[in-house]
Amino acid sequence: MAALSNQACAALERSIRERVPPLLTDLYQFTMAYAYWRAGRHNEPAVFELFFRDNPFGGGFSLFSGLHDCLLFLRNFQFLDEDLEYLRSVLPPATDPAFFMFLRELDCSSVTLRSVPEGTVVFARVPLMEVSGPLAVIQLLETSLLCLVNYASLVCSNAARFRLAAGSRRKLLEMGLRRAQGPDGGLTASRYTYVGGFDLTSNVQAGFLYGIPVAGTIAHSYVTSFSSLEEVFPQTLVTANGDHDRIDLISLTKGWLGRVCELLGAEPEKIHEGELASFLSYAIAYPHNFLPVIDSYSVTCSGLLNFCAVALSLFELGYRPLGIRLDSGDLCRQSVEVRHVFKLCSERFCIPAFRSLTIVGTNNISEHSMAELNTKENEIDVVGVGTHLVTCTRQPSLGCVYKLVEVRGSPRMKFSEDPEKSTVPGRKAVYRMLDTEGHPFLDLLCLWEEPAPEAGVAVKCHPVVGDQNCQSITPAQVACLRLDVFTEGQITHTLCSAAETREKVQHSIQTLDPRHKKLEEPDSYTVAVSEKLHDLIAKMRKDSSNASNFLLAN
Amino acid sequence: MAALSNQACAALERSIRERVPPLLTDLYQFTMAYAYWRAGRHNEPAVFELFFRDNPFGGGFSLFSGLHDCLLFLRNFQFLDEDLEYLRSVLPPATDPAFFMFLRELDCSSVTLRSVPEGTVVFARVPLMEVSGPLAVIQLLETSLLCLVNYASLVCSNAARFRLAAGSRRKLLEMGLRRAQGPDGGLTASRYTYVGGFDLTSNVQAGFLYGIPVAGTIAHSYVTSFSSLEEVFPQTLVTANGDHDRIDLISLTKGWLGRVCELLGAEPEKIHEGELASFLSYAIAYPHNFLPVIDSYSVTCSGLLNFCAVALSLFELGYRPLGIRLDSGDLCRQSVEVRHVFKLCSERFCIPAFRSLTIVGTNNISEHSMAELNTKENEIDVVGVGTHLVTCTRQPSLGCVYKLVEVRGSPRMKFSEDPEKSTVPGRKAVYRMLDTEGHPFLDLLCLWEEPAPEAGVAVKCHPVVGDQNCQSITPAQVACLRLDVFTEGQITHTLCSAAETREKVQHSIQTLDPRHKKLEEPDSYTVAVSEKLHDLIAKMRKDSSNASNFLLAN
Known part of the structure; x- marks a missing residue:
């Protein structure tokens, strides 16, 4: 396994600031951050999730990559004076100058990232990363994280x-x-x-x-x-x-x-x-x-x-x-x-x-x-x-998205004119269910506070796409899919070399049942939500279409 | 038109070395450069051409972009000690240490770049850039130039x-x-x-x-x-x-x-x-x-x-x-x-x-x-x-190539198992022929030493693809398509801002006849070679299949 030289490590760390400056994002992240700040909501605790909606290339799985750079990005996230000077020139003139002081002081010391480890086989609709922290800060991270994960995961999956x-x-x-x-x-x-x-x-x-x-x-x-x-x-x-x-x-x-x-x-x-x-x-x-x-x-x-x-x-x-x-x-x-x-x-x-x-x-x-x-x-x-x-000719984009699922402990959900663009609300735990042969067969999204499913114990769940009928499954083993990888400004997970991650990829693919690995028309892998999460979705749908009385109140 | 700040200009220049270090190339450029150097051929004057083989997206034209970064890249091309240290570790042990001294001294002061101006409407098979200079140096530039032109031109064409x-x-x-x-x-x-x-x-x-x-x-x-x-x-x-x-x-x-x-x-x-x-x-x-x-x-x-x-x-x-x-x-x-x-x-x-x-x-x-x-x-x-x-979903790569056309004043041609991969030999001049309405109707590739075609004077030529029948055309105007943009280590052409180039693009597209601009099934634009160049190709084909007596000599 090829070790990295110190020079190469330093070059990687140095290049993140050059490659992914905090301005490398969409303008609306700043206008939103300003509106949050203006309303005093910027420090509200919130949770975003990063996921993709369809497995790429008509296949049955994808590989999660890009985490390494995301971690370096978070550790180095900070605005320079020249960034702020430019921002002043493009944000609307109504922007309160104190907002730029706020940005100047920002870093990711209050941000927590839970993530699937780099190089893991993953599936559509599973939240791969959970970014929690002050609402305005984690909003600002959206585009950069998406940019770092999207292509890395896509081209890694293509190579696999x-x-x-x-x-x-x-x-x-x-x-x-x-x-x-x-x-x-x-x-x-x-x-x-x-x-x-x-x-x-x-x-x-x-x-x-x-x-x-x-x-x-x-x-x-x-x-x-x-x-x-x-x-x-x-x-x-x-x-x-x-x-x-x-x-x-x-x-x-x-x-x-x-x-x-x-x-x-x-x-x-x-x-x-x-x-x-x-x-x-x-x-x-x-x-x-x-x-x-x-x-x-x-x-x-x-x-x-x-x-x-x-x-x-x-x-x-x-x-x-x-x-x-x-x-x-x-x-x-x-x-x-x-x-x-x-x-x-x-x-x-x-x-x-x-x-x-x-x-x-x-x-x-x-x-x-x-x-x-x-x-x-x-x-x-x-x-x-x-x-x-x-170029991933067959499908040149993975289409990762970054969606708000919780603010101040309360779940959030986006409905949509396109049903498949609706989101799954609430902060979650994600478990991978393995069968008796050690093959993963279902990823289960639960509410954060639910007890973890146990090996050998039946659990009821609802597939997240397709018919929503309840099914009961009994895993032979249960694995927690995500780890804390960044807390209080520090990377808390070992950064692997490319060669190490490459080995993980091969191992992760080997555990997958061949029927999910077929290049054409693979059997689809089930991603499901727990009964409690299913109930929450139903309740939020109902609330959303329910009577809204605020026009009559006072 | 938005002017760039000094900070932004400095950032662009600085970032070229970070973004396109001389190691950002294929290994075979170094093994070839070494073999040239070992044989004492590294300083032989040579000429490469950069072109693409098909107009992208099933369309009738493309836009040439990426020159600006190519020029900054050439101006900043130089190996650092850390680059050479790494190269020593990956080139075969037989590599003579003096080769790295040679690389340490390299720059582009002997390289000349003639190029179509950035933002010009261009067509398949027209040599967009001509890179001339010492054989080993211009070989080393190949991948970086391709990388800088390929996607820039593709995505610019897609946007158009x-x-x-x-x-x-x-x-x-x-x-x-x-x-x-x-x-x-x-x-x-x-x-x-x-x-x-x-x-x-x-x-x-x-x-x-x-x-x-x-x-x-x-x-x-x-x-x-x-x-x-x-x-x-x-x-x-x-x-x-x-x-x-x-x-x-x-x-x-x-x-x-x-x-x-x-x-x-x-x-x-x-x-x-x-x-x-x-x-x-x-x-x-x-x-x-x-x-x-x-x-x-x-x-x-x-x-x-x-x-x-x-x-x-x-x-x-x-x-x-x-x-x-x-x-x-x-x-x-x-x-x-x-x-x-x-x-x-x-x-x-x-x-x-x-x-x-x-x-x-x-x-x-x-x-x-x-x-x-x-x-x-x-x-x-x-x-x-x-x-x-x-992502240019419909065609995510332009497929630019960089081909050797002359060494020591003598033309070079690659034949191929795929006929369309054969190259057009010799150092060239490229002229754009305009009709009486000012619309370009034919790009003519001539030998460098041929007199330029003249407005109002009939010229014989042979389309470079399709049937090779000779045709006679009479341009109302003749424009020289390429300019000297880099000589003796210096950029000799004004670097335009993105806004300035954007205006050039719109102007260049406006001159094009609508029949070439149709998004689907456009009329194809003719790219042709002069009679002299046509004769050269025929001669080289004949020589290539002719008796080769070297086995019998001495």
Whole structure:
């Protein structure tokens, strides 16, 4: 597990203030905070909940991510004079100047955050975070918390689906930086796709900041920058064990190329000299790390032959070349052809390791094409994914929301013209019910003050969506889903490295019943409310439509 | 036009190093740079081009954005010791230590950038940026430049489409921060949707950094945080001209509410007291800025009545309330109902301005639903757009690429297993041909050394995609599409504010023939290559498949 350097830790902490200043929020948070303050309500104790309404990508689950940054954000939340100066210029002129003094003194020392731990499998409609504290302060936190959780959870969930589609054998490389929503979007993508189950990233800064293993060798531009063998310099290489003089790698490789062409019945005159020059030059620079992209001209007529020749030379000198990358065309078909050639070379030239060289595939891979790798014949060992992974093409937003559920100990509920936009009122406890095999089968939302459900004891509940019929369930185990992670200005939960959270993710996914993990049409997981909470909802609905007499009073 | 504060300018410059450090790139840029350096090729003069292959969203054009940040990035490009320390740990052990000394000294003083100006209408396959300089240096810039241009151009183009769909009359508010790819994704979205034609953003930090007008009033949480009129404090308001004692706004509004209910035949007992309390409290805090969200309970049974009562009180006291926001349900239908009530109140209570209060609609607006506003009856004045705008749901990546086209004065071309992934070789000049009405009708890619086409003179060219038949065109005007914007480490082009670029965008879109601006199935715009460039491509294709004799030489 890669540990973070102190420099990287400091950079993370420092960057939170740069990345998520308290002005990075919607203006209405300030106008509301002002109206609360003006009415003397800003310190009223209140509770917000953060959740999403539908599992993403048509799937049966999501992964909760982004908590780490939320905690750093809360710890560093404070307005600078320049923030307030700008706010003065955009808030209505009626704003009392004393409000800015109030903001200047604000921090999160009165805020408490209870949260699902980072990297946990979660489901739609379960309140993942509960933010409690002074009404005006926790209102101001809304947009930033949503911004930090939304994409992190979405892209982590997307990565987990790619991982499920790929199976555990293949290595997965994230390479989406150039297609993400700008620099920070790219960093967030690299971080949380690793957490979600990818093995490697191409993003060097993500390696630096989060300790993620980085990978990469050459692009087409490197190959096409060469036109002739005269550009290869130096032209010699010592053997791997260093006990020979420098060997002329060009001559050696020309010999191997002749033999490879003979073996495969290939036409030497179709081979691209510049490509061979680029492979040689890279092999001389990094003889232990030789993995070129072989489709800059033609895989079968040029790239594969040039690779084999250089790789055979490297083997002869005692090095172990790594493999090749395919970046266009039908990756499955080509990988089979490439492996076939590797096997022929392995047998003809008596190099057992040659047959098992790595084949990397990178060409607009989607979740669908990843899943196809399990049904179509192919020899791809490592898959690089960019655009579809980081932009979450199939559903580019998770749609997290942040809803008020309690003020001054009294529950709050939003009704709506869209029924599914109504909220579940009251401060809650959230329990995860496990069956006898240890699989979670139901998440139960209870009122905070209710006794916790007990293992082996039947409990009545009502599914939060769909038909609202009461059901009775008996859990084999009960787990409390959320923990106190931030209290009195302090982070009270260990901050995990990306690698640690990645392990948690895999563990959390493993506990899930396969029927909820199906990528298409999974069985839906039940999220339910307790009888008491169900009664509260019914009462609030009734009250809301009941006679309101305030017009007649005095 | 909003000017930027010095603080904001300094923050932008400072943040580039934080946001786009030179490590924010793919690892293979470093392994390639090393291989070039090792072979002594790192200072060879080379040229890369940045372009995209298809116009986004099935449309006929795109907008070029992100140049401003690219320029700041180039000016600040430099490795720190901590960057190099990390690089040492991830590059193969074979890396010569002297390479890190080379990196330590690197900057962009030898790099030249020719670019389409920011905010210009552009088309697929036109090289938007030409980066020339030492091979290793400009290779290292690839990912960062792509990352800065890709999303900026995509979201700017998306905003321009929303603007075209909305027509020029409606105000458009961007409010996608919480759904973007993290904090910086959100900032980039706010900035470039404004550039693309939006009027306002909810994102305060975007206002601070880029001078974008910000907007926002209250959310549902504010409304649902109130439960009774007892929570309204203070309960009084002075008149707008200040020449009266404080008026009891609650009593005044109750009176108005009775009259409104009578006028509309509404049932007073269905009115939500907490909602009225929230409206009153906000109106007391910001009597000049009253624009509540009215669907927290029921628009017609509660929210609209409460709004009218408070707004009528404000009018009575000499204030000018702004309007209402609808955030769920059928926005068009509701807006018509709301306007109808506004008109009734306007007539009954003799307040002409009441009929023209603003109606804001915000509920998961897509380009499609925006376009529907032109076909369905509605009274929506301002539209707020979040998710679909910032995530570019319909196509979340532009797919810009960065391709090598020349080394040491000699053209380079990538062939590919996918024909559309082949590149157009050689250093180029790019001309935009205008017809007699001033509409652009063709972009022509020529070899750098060719004489520029002249107005009124026929020129032969070959479309770069589709059938390659030669055609002859005669432009009424010829414009050079790209400018030198960065030379010898210096930015040589004026950096525009977001507002200035926004004006350029509107101007550039206006020059475009409407047939290219259709949102669906637009006429495709022709991008063509000159005869000389066409000949070069043919020659390079022929050479590539020609006999290669290097195996036989010596």
